[in-house]
Amino acid sequence: MDTRTFGFFSLLLITTLVNAEDPYHFFEWKVTYGTMSPLGVPQQVILINNEFPGPVINCTSNNNIVVNVFNNLDEPFLLTWNGVQHRKNSWVDGTPGTMCPIQPGTNFTYKFQVKDQIGSYYYFPTTALHKAAGGIGIIQVHSRPLIPVPFDNPADEFAVVVGDWFKKGHKSMKNLLDSGKSIGRPDGLHINGKSAQVGAPVEPSWTFEAGKTYRFRFCNTGMRTSVNFRFQDHDMKLVELEGSHLMQNDYMSMDLHTGQCMSVLVTADQPPKDYYLVVSSRFTKQPLTTVATIRYKGSNSPALPELPPPPPENTAGIAWSINQFRSYRWNLTASAARPNPQGSYHYGQINITRTIKLVNSRSYVDGKLRFAFNGVSHSDPKTPLKLLEYFGVADKEFKYDSIPDEPPPDVEKNVKIAPNVLNATYRNFVEIIFENRENTIQSYHLDGYSFFAVAIEPGRWAPEKRKNYNLEDAVSRHNVAVFPGCWAAVMLTLDNAGMWSLRSEMWERFYLGQQLYISVLSPERSLRDEYSLPETTQLCGIVANLPKPQGYV
Template identity: 45%
Template sequence: MESNKGSPHGKMVSSEPTAPIPPNSNWTYKMQMKDQVGTYNYFPSTLLHRAAGGFGGLNILARSVISVPYAEPYEEFTLLCGVWWKKDHKELQQILDSGNQFPIPDGLLINGSPDSTSFTVVPGRTYLFRVSNIGMTTSINFRIQGHKLTMVEVEGSHTVQEMHDSLDIHVGQSSSFLVTINGAIDPTDYFIVASTRFIRPTLTAIATLHLQGSKTAASRELPAAPTGQYHWSMRQARTIRWNTTANAARPNPQGSFHYGSINITRTIILANSRAEIDGKLRYAVNKVSYVNPDTPLKLADYLNITGVFSLNLTKGSPPDGPAVLGTSVLSIILHDFVEIVFQNNESSIQTWHLDGSSFWTVGFGSGQWNPTLRPRFYNIYDATTRSTVQVYPYSWSAIYVSFDNKGIWNLRSSNWPRRYLGQELYVKVWNTESSPFTEYGAPDSVIYCGKAKHP
């Protein structure tokens, strides 16, 4: 998602730095789109409400004075792909509250339909497809029958423009592709295909690419999904690179920021794990399973309310011992340049999202991470910046983050049942300076609850 620079009071995820919006009411949040020009999505972050909908695309365009590294497309399309369940969000929540395993999805949708979404295009024209995986649990593979996908952007980063037959898009991630439509001589419809990855059975959704003038239906022989599994997907992820000469939201090129030459202030290793606490299924980060407090974290910090959260309960590396419940906030100094390694010792793929800052996805590898792997596996020249990163089973992913956005920000599993059961934490980015240049005060629209009372 787009980071709201200097304004953490309005960021509402999980335990919400501000309180949830009460029923039968509304709330207006004003923010300025700044540095992340690109393709994003939004969704309700409370409980499991996103299973019922309420999500959509959020496309942030470059200012007219800033050039983009490709010709203006004839038209843009936003595609929201994701798994769904026949059970409603209350039934799904009850399953988790009862300590039971979350069910596998019942289907896969493209813009709300398994097979009826349609896009009309002109043969020979080039279109921009903005694709988001808005599902709660499952990676997808995206492809278009008879066409190549030229990747141009991921979550605010212009990429090196390489062509793909298909692309894995993991939970919470967004990507943009240029596609030049075939069929100038003999127009024929084609299918857009999304299918689940790494689960059985494989679920598939289709949409129709209808060519103007076509009288021929799309072939039912769908393009095959990749036969390769995790190693294939990891190799593909390593090929996605930053376009260092392209502009982003500002006139200077993306590559003018040489992240690979900056000294690392701190290395944090975060390991996800499954646990049983008080007889119920939970998930944890470095053996702490997050519990939502009654009082929003940012308001507790802003109003100096004690007893709401524990600073640094989550350690900077995986500890021994059993998992515990806690409301943990990790403390980081403003402008620290931090290496975060996500260690996945489980058999399922993980996806992590950081609010408030984008990060460089510098490395992917198998097994246990250690510092000697940096020279071999890290891309310190043209790794993309984004806000969501996948971690393959029994593997690790490494990111670099420049924490320049003061506030309290959510770092969570994008696998929503795991997040609901504790696989998340918060990061407090701070310094002793009190200045509107680093952080705005609480706006008048802030909603108070719990121990936080309106002044």
């Protein structure tokens, strides 16, 4: 650890002791290339402390997290913390619109608080196509000891990263996108960086003891593919979804769309032997499947080759998945951290002040593939949007509200490429409609917030569709899937000042423009509402040599 880092950590420790802050967790991560074989073929991957998946961040609600990231790659690098809300602190959100990238051979220290949150989240790289190579891990946020959890403590809990994988390599994939082409279909699926087939001799990934119950935290960190997971001969009880405790239902299989996380409980109530965890692709032309092995302690009997069947595909599969979405209900009686306690219980009684309807599109601009919202395909300026705004020079590189709140008649025609920033009013209650007119599934995420996913239905959205919204116990979450020919509606209060990324979680689409930023400015510019620019923030672009503005008070 260098002298500056040691001094920074020492200052934080002293501050913590003096002010009796919530506990701190310190991490030092070295990001490097390494060789692994997620699909059985050696290839270059991105490791954190020589691991893929990377280290698990295991913490408790309101803990402070300090991660010193050393970039030993040959390219600039950033990490984002998917689902962690960073209250008042988009400065460390880790997206190209909020932060300057960590240059090769340098380090940067992220500091954030998991304020009023519990649940399962993950981190991943947002620069270039690094996500395709790794740099990914799970964040586990537990309830504080005095807060009761609506299920008994499990015997153990397991972090499970699942997703699609490509053999091309992240630089080759980036070159394809830069040349105007698609990255194509994935080559396979992995479970925690490994892929296995039925009957192959492998060591078990997890060990069960008969009669005990285990918590599995699943996150789909893939590039584009929805998956379904299921346990051979074992039911699952869904207990948590993206930071919310749910009314507990039993399922035989669960859909998990790109960017989503959930927790299930599995009880070891079957005859002692080996069993498979099965992960298969959803809504793909060429089905993909992989397995991992669970072994009952003391058993030496192999798993049977007959796997539990996947859900239906095509139209029947869409209906199946929508019905599963509708079965999710927020447990309003569970004691838990809630980022917005006022809106948590009464969101259905708040007047909507703005409706933003977003239609995704796939088209070609000057012969090159682009993706867009409402006819605008986002491009990052050389200087992060948040820094341009803070330094008062936003007009030099972007214009607010380049995207309309309503899609133009022909969203695939006359697509323009520009920085895509919505100017939003602090504390307004907004409704966002995602309408998917394509024949492929979509998955969207909003940084800085949880929203209430109140409806998913086939067809086109219209105001009269609001009568079908769940206005009582919709799940508070930060991702929503939109099925082919369907729409999804979410509602939220814009009470977290900052510059926040709203994006496709299908990374080819993100990289080629299907994203935007929501600028939420507090009129008072007060520390009560948003932190000032941290002293350790790296500056770049046109603000690199400008005098820093006076901080908030």
